[in-house]
Amino acid sequence: MRYSGLKVITQGLFGNKGWGPAWRNPAPKPEYDAIIIGGGGHGLATAFYLAKNHGLTNIAVLEKGHIGSGNIGRNTTIVRANYVLPGNSEFYSHSLKLWEQMETELNYNVMHSQRGVINLFHSDGQRDAAVRRGNAMINQGDDAELLDREGVRALVPYLDFEQTRFPIYGGLHHKRGGTARHDAVAWGYARGADMRGVDLIQNCEVTGIDIEGGRVVGVQTTRGAIRARKVGMVVAGRSGQVAAMAGMRLPIESHVLQAFVTEGLKPIIDQVVTFGMGHFYISQSDKGGLVFGGDIDFYASYASRGNLPMVEHVMEAGMTLMPMIGRAKVLRSWGGIMDMTPDGSPIIDKTPVEGLFVDAGWNYGGFKAVPASGWCMAHLMATGETHAVASKFRLDRFRTGHLLDEEGTGSQHNLH
Amino acid sequence: MRITCPLCGPRDRREFYYYGSEDYLTQPEVGDLDAVDAQLHLRDNVAGRVRDVWYHEAGCASWLVVTRDTVSHAVEKVELVANVKGILAKTKLKGGAA
Numbered sequence: 001m002r003y004s005g006l007k008v009i010t011q012g013l014f015g016n017k018g019w020g021p022a023w024r025n026p027a028p029k030p031e032y033d034a035i036i037i038g039g040g041g042h043g044l045a046t047a048f049y050l051a052k053n054h055g056l057t058n059i060a061v062l063e064k065g066h067i068g069s070g071n072i073g074r075n076t077t078i079v080r081a082n083y084v085l086p087g088n089s090e091f092y093s094h095s096l097k098l099w100e101q102m103e104t105e106l107n108y109n110v111m112h113s114q115r116g117v118i119n120l121f122h123s124d125g126q127r128d129a130a131v132r133r134g135n136a137m138i139n140q141g142d143d144a145e146l147l148d149r150e151g152v153r154a155l156v157p158y159l160d161f162e163q164t165r166f167p168i169y170g171g172l173h174h175k176r177g178g179t180a181r182h183d184a185v186a187w188g189y190a191r192g193a194d195m196r197g198v199d200l201i202q203n204c205e206v207t208g209i210d211i212e213g214g215r216v217v218g219v220q221t222t223r224g225a226i227r228a229r230k231v232g233m234v235v236a237g238r239s240g241q242v243a244a245m246a247g248m249r250l251p252i253e254s255h256v257l258q259a260f261v262t263e264g265l266k267p268i269i270d271q272v273v274t275f276g277m278g279h280f281y282i283s284q285s286d287k288g289g290l291v292f293g294g295d296i297d298f299y300a301s302y303a304s305r306g307n308l309p310m311v312e313h314v315m316e317a318g319m320t321l322m323p324m325i326g327r328a329k330v331l332r333s334w335g336g337i338m339d340m341t342p343d344g345s346p347i348i349d350k351t352p353v354e355g356l357f358v359d360a361g362w363n364y365g366g367f368k369a370v371p372a373s374g375w376c377m378a379h380l381m382a383t384g385e386t387h388a389v390a391s392k393f394r395l396d397r398f399r400t401g402h403l404l405d406e407e408g409t410g411s412q413h414n415l416h
Numbered sequence: 417m418r419i420t421c422p423l424c425g426p427r428d429r430r431e432f433y434y435y436g437s438e439d440y441l442t443q444p445e446v447g448d449l450d451a452v453d454a455q456l457h458l459r460d461n462v463a464g465r466v467r468d469v470w471y472h473e474a475g476c477a478s479w480l481v482v483t484r485d486t487v488s489h490a491v492e493k494v495e496l497v498a499n500v501k502g503i504l505a506k507t508k509l510k511g512g513a514a
Contacts, residue, residue: 238463239461240460240463249454250458251459252459253436253459300466300468301489302463302486307429307489309428398453399450413436
């Protein structure tokens with residue numbers, strides 16, 4: 001069914017009884033041309049673009065839980081393209097362009113809102129770094145504008161500009177950045193893939209990867225064996241375990257990242273504001289909750305919850321930046337499991353096993369990458385060639401020394 | 417989370433710095449790129465019982481090997497690196513590729 005304003009009106013007139021399920025719930029077939037392990041944002045986008053861009057429709061997405069139950073359903077929904085390094089810059093630029101056409105492409109309202117992202121800076125050195133970043137973004141064809149202190153004040157007057165530790169010198173304004181409704185992104189890609197014939201198989205956990213003579217031939221699942229000559233592992237957060245089924249160790253360590261949301265409030269924060277010195281960022285959802293978060297908890301973890309020291313740190317940073325936040329009540333907090341790589345950048349590549357591909361290592365920046373990750377992973381699986389904008393996301397770059405260390409923090413998984 | 421330092425007793429997690437997996441305790445041969453890659457980058461990344469290296473930064477400055485569960489955050493055992501190093505040096509590093 002094609003969604004439209006007219007449809008909403010006519011359905012409303014007749015009691016909304018005509019809406020069908022947005023996708024089928026098929027049983028797995030014994031064989032597919034390609035299998036995607038993982039029904040999250042990246043996996044669903046991969047399936048969608050395999051079908052749409054490459055005409056591969058005899059494919060299945062295998063999801064151990066339900067569609068969108070992983071990190072696509074538990075992130076802070078920020079979309080931006082403000083990277084510096086060649087390799088990252090063109091990839092996220094491509095992703096932002098796909099975001100801008102996503103709702104038309106999917107015929108689905110993902111509530112993409114280009115409300116702007118403001119990265120604050122607090123010293124002359126940081127201002128220089130912001131200028132450099134802004135120039136890199138402009139060179140890439142994206143937008144960036146340097147705001148002085150008064151420019152920031154005009155947009156976000158409620159910040160504490162007078163604080164002594166981190167006085168606000170200005171900010172880098174990325175107007176095309178913003179937020180989107182995270183679940184809707186998963187649902188939109190799921191519906192789009194399903195409409196093109198992709199089987200979305202839920203409650204189907206992969207328990208083994210079948211390899212014969214160095215080539216993948218299928219997978220074992222809780223719903224039986226499924227054969228395929230091409231298999232993509234798109235399971236960020238759990239990449240280590242799935243790769244271990246193929247006898248591989250990945251350059252990834254899993255860490256927990258916490259996020260918080262307050263009770264619903266009247267509109268107050270119109271942009272995404274990031275306070276890098278305090279490891280704090282905040283935006284307001286359309287429902288009214290202030291959505292904010294900080295850094296990872298710093299030790300390897302698979303618990304989908306964090307520890308209290310980081311909760312305290314994030315709250316302190318929020319109070320430092322905008323004292324008014326002290327009046328808001330935190331409604332809930334949660335943790336997501338992040339694939340942390342030693343340089344903070346992702347992996348979209350072939351593996352040493354013929355026909356087995358990996359899309360992983362998204363650190364805590366996977367949400368904004370969903371469309372381009374799917375686009376490039378689909379290109380890789382369909383053609384066997386790395387897509388131009390993802391050509392630096394190699395699996396062996398740590399061994400060969402071709403790191404993409406955007407933050408320049410060194411080769412340790414928890415430092416990014 | 418609290419970690420029982422063998423020298424200081426049970427202490428708040430905030431006193432400790434997490435360094436990384438026990439792979440850091442191995443010593444790759446000079447020039448063996450695969451072994452260096454395995455030590456620095458590749459990880460078993462287990463959901464469950466792991467051994468990793470911590471530093472008692474705001475305490476006695478000991479380097480520690482902590483045996484703990486990455487799913488429940490339960491800490492099972494804490495040893496001084498100095499006491500376990502001999503055992504770990506024999507641990508053979510696995511390469512990355514199948």
